[in-house]
Amino acid sequence: MNDQSVSTAPSKAPVYFVSLGCPKNLVDSQVMLGMLTKDRYTITQSPEEAEVIIVNTCSFIEASKEESIETILEMSDFKETAKCKVLVASGCLPQRYHKQLEAEMPEVDLFIGTGQYHRITELLDAYGKARELGAPLPKRSYIDQPAFIHTERDPRMHTGPLHSAFLKLSEGCNRRCAFCIIPTLRGDVRSRTVESLVTEAKGLAAQGVRELNLVAQDLTHYGIDFKYKAPEAGAMDARLETLLGELCKIDGIEWIRLHYVYPDQFSDELIEVMAREPKIVKYLDMPIQHTSDRVLRSMNRRLTKARLFGLIEKLRAKIPGLVFRTSVIVGFPGETEEDFEELCRDIERLALDHVGVFRFSKEEGTKAGEMGDQIHAATKRRRSKKLTEILQRQSSTRNEKYVGQKVAILLEGSSEETELLLQGRMPTQAAEIDGRVLINDVSYLGFEAEGLRPGDFIEVEIVEAMPHDLVGKALRILSKGLTTAEAAAGLRTEIPVERPDARDQAAREALIPRLAPVALTHSMTH
């Protein structure tokens, strides 16, 4: 990883890459991109220029399957109209449906499942060689039980904004929620060691990352495959609490955010760490899915309403100001009007800050997909609409409490709507989903306003609340982020990192528009 020697071997084929789905899939895409560039494939931002096109797919629910298939078909046009010689579909869609896809999508040359994506360069090389020699092409599908998870030794191209990155703690899930296909697609839990995660996080910090978003199918199961013990003598115990303590010591990392925390095994120690460590943002992404005990049982959620309410109460008492994001499913098989009304009442009572409402999606291969008593689509739509209206009423007043407050925000750059405004996020706003702080006045900063850049922390006074976003005026710069050149040189720390050469850096920046807008939209699970 740290070999800085410059290869003089010729570059291989240009690759165009599309990443779909959740942040965990994005991390897999970044690892594939890292492997491709390390093995001298060039990354292009133009599908017209590409000889290889890779679509890393999602197949979690019906909508994501449709998006994946449409994208593959769209990309297959470049085999007819441009230079593309090899079209690859990787990730969850082939993992789930490779037999049907082989029969129905002749335009795809290689299907690579979630357990084989780390073989991307080897498989492309073999395919290219066979074509060159006119030899029989190797088999088309590479699918098996997923067991791989990347480590700090695997190259990873950080494609998001410089100041924010995902850190994948583990892959797979040992739970068996009735509606969820993830264990079939991603296998059982396999965790990375604390040491591996800390090394990767230090490397990211050296490249300018200031916000670490911790992801896994379920963070509370991190280390369960090691029985939460050290995997080898002398190593640290693989416990979330231990890991958080170590991550908090890293220079440059200022915000650590926990995504996907299953509520049934939330330890008191974890609550204490969250309350104690200032770098852990007071934000929790904890999907609850329902509140009716009858539905929770049927979902196999191993949780009761009493325990859920007790946990939320305890968290609020121990961590003042804690902001919750959650998701709920309406229209689960057998959900009665009474169950649904109970959910609406409870959601109003709990007054959680951000709630995603998902209509149940009947997935083959899941227990819930085979249940009788499926709910009619119109009923699901009605229930979803009603709950969403309740939530909209709550959120239009929630933001008002911020008016007049002075808050630290992480600057993201110009607003997506207009270059006349800047935008950033408070610690209680996750990227893409929880709203933003728009800055309409930087006059207090004087000449320093000229040097503002993404990754700076600034103090802002909130002057206006909208239902989703806030508006504020900048008061002072709290600390500066790295420039692109500093980040490329890994200047944050003395930790050796894989330093991208200029070509990699250009490729990384070219990919941002295609890869960065990955919203955390798939939290129907967990």
Ligand code: SF4
């Ligand atoms: S919903 Fe989450 S916790 Fe449940 S099986 Fe799926 S990934 Fe695991």
